[in-house]
Amino acid sequence: MPLQSTLSGRRSVQAENTQYDGRSFEELRHECLQKGVLFEDPDFPATDSSLYYSQSVPVNIEWKRPKELCDNPRFIVGKADRTDICQGQLGDCWLLAAIASLTLKKDAMARVIPHDQEFDHRYAGIFHFQFWQHNKWLDVVVDDRLPSVRNNLIMLHSASNNEFWSALLEKAYAKVHGSYEALKGGTTMEAMEDFTGGVGEMYETKKAPSNLFSIMKKALDRGAMMGCSIDITSSAESEAKTSSGLVKGHAYSITGLEEVHFRGQKVQLIRVRNPWGQVEWNGPWSDKSREWNYVDSAEKNRILQNSTEDGEFCSSPLCLQDKAISVRELQQMLNGVLSRRREIKFDGLSLSTCHSIINLMDADCTGKLEFQEFKVFWEKMKKWIMLFLSFDTDRSGKMSSYELRSALKAAGMHLNNKLLQLVALRFADDRYDIDFDDYLTCIVRLENMFRVFQSMDKFKRGRVNMNMLQFLMLSMNV
Incomplete structure (x- = not known):
């Protein structure tokens, strides 16, 4: 388990403006206030290129300002702390771990997140943050248009739906790196250095000195940020x-x-x-x-x-132990994660659904999800959540049978009307609504069926021959 530690420094240096036209945050905000317009950042526009550089955007993403997402947006609610940070669809946990550590260091945080900004009378849709890069402090401005699906932020967000400092900080850091997708790879120590101007150290705990705990304690007492x-x-x-x-x-x-x-x-x-x-x-x-x-x-x-x-x-x-995930462990983990998603209605996954997930992903037939299998599944899971949020058009946390039809089509599952009616009858409730656990059960089983059929359809003719044993195996696995 690598341990990263970063001692802070270089806090008093004036930050350099990074905007292409050379203007500062104050100059840009003043101009917007005079003109009565909200800032739109030409250096990091609200377009697909700011999200991804190597792939197309998977769902319909809308860029919305906080005042379009809630009634009373705040930059910081109460005080910024580590519980304000919830990971979104982006794989940038390394950055989030550094931000959580940053909230424990008030001096460093005051440098990275200047306090002269809010959604009050001086609001102009512009915010700024400061990072240490290339041996100097950079002042990075962004507009407050944030990527969302059905009025829910899809990247880093706060547990409070009207707090936006963490989402805007992630956007500024994405701007420095060129896009949100560029944040998929990185190290916590790299971000800690960018937040402090400090120098990082790394320890491999398997080969750590005997006094590692004492070293860590002194580092924390001296204001260091640490991750693992x-x-x-x-x-x-x-x-x-x-x-x-x-x-x-x-x-x-x-x-x-x-x-x-x-x-x-x-x-x-x-x-x-x-x-x-x-x-x-x-x-x-x-x-x-x-x-x-x-x-x-x-x-x-x-x-x-x-x-x-x-x-x-x-x-x-x-x-600290590691093993493959059994079906009951998968059920416990998914129920724990999904039950905390406020934007979906969720009653809990059955053991049968988790068996279907393992049947879908268990390439080596161990009855468990190994590391590679879980990674592939989690990418699918994020896509399925995004589809659910995108096609839940009334934001009810459930899907109508019509919305399910659109979601399945977007997932590449083309069913005729008769099959769609059967699916709706199987998974919808008395009001023809489908909550997330039933939606997930449906999409997992359908993907299982498509996978098994395609593996048997060697000549891609759209039909297969099977005996009774093959039929029973197919039925059992889905």
Whole structure:
């Protein structure tokens, strides 16, 4: 597990304007206020090219300003903290882990996120942030048009639907890198250096010095930002969830270090946060583990801080295991993640649906999802969520049978009217509505059917011959 640490510095230097025409944030805002218009950034336009450079946009994405998304938008609600950061559809957990660490360092955060901006009377649709790059501080301006689907932000967002500092910070960082897609690859230490102007260090915990805990404690006390991740042997393992609740190749922020008295001895603990905001370590010293029963209640409450499923947890450095995901673990993980999506109606996936998912993705027939299989599934899952949000036109959190028809077509599943009627009868409720768990069950089983048929249709004739045993195997697997 590599550990990254970045000591901050170089805070007092004047930032350099980066806009193509050389004008500063203040000049641009003043001009917009005088003209009575909202800023539109010509250097990072609200177009597909600002989202992706190597692929087409998969769904109908609309660029909307916060005032179009909610009634009372705020730049920061209360105070900015690590729980304001929820990962969207982009695979930039490395950046989110660094932002979560940034919120713990108020001086550094005040530099990166200047306080002279809000949605009040001086609002002009323009915001700015500062990053350390190429041995200097850069002042980066952006307009506040954010990518959304059905009035929901699809990239980094806050748990509060009227708070926008984190979404705008991600946009500014994407501008520096050329596009949102460019943020798919990176390291937490790289972002920490960009936020502090500091110099990073990395430790491999398998070969770490014996006093690593002491080194980390001193670093935190001196204002360093720290993160960690689990090594992967190939890109196929990236973001594969282990049975212990950890995610391989996924960036975590380190938010605290503690020593607790446990059965007459001291145990060293590291508090770590998953930028997803959920999916936590479930092994020893996790939020509800039995080890806490032997710790003084006051000490326990101080350390856990009334923990909930917020992606933050404690662990001993020696406790971190990895395995393939069984069907019950998959069910638990998906139900935990999806039940927290406010924009969808969700009652929970059945074990049967999770079996169908494993049947669809289990290429090596182990009955579990290995790392590569889980990665492919998770990419499919993100696409299916995007389709659901895109075609839920009335934002009810459910789909009508007509909306389901459009979503299936967009997913490449072309069914005739009779089949579509059968699907609607099978998965819709009494009001002909389909909630997300039924939608997912439907789309997984249909993809399974298409996959099995296409594997049997060797000559691409649109028909196959099968015996009774093949038919039973086909029926059982979907």
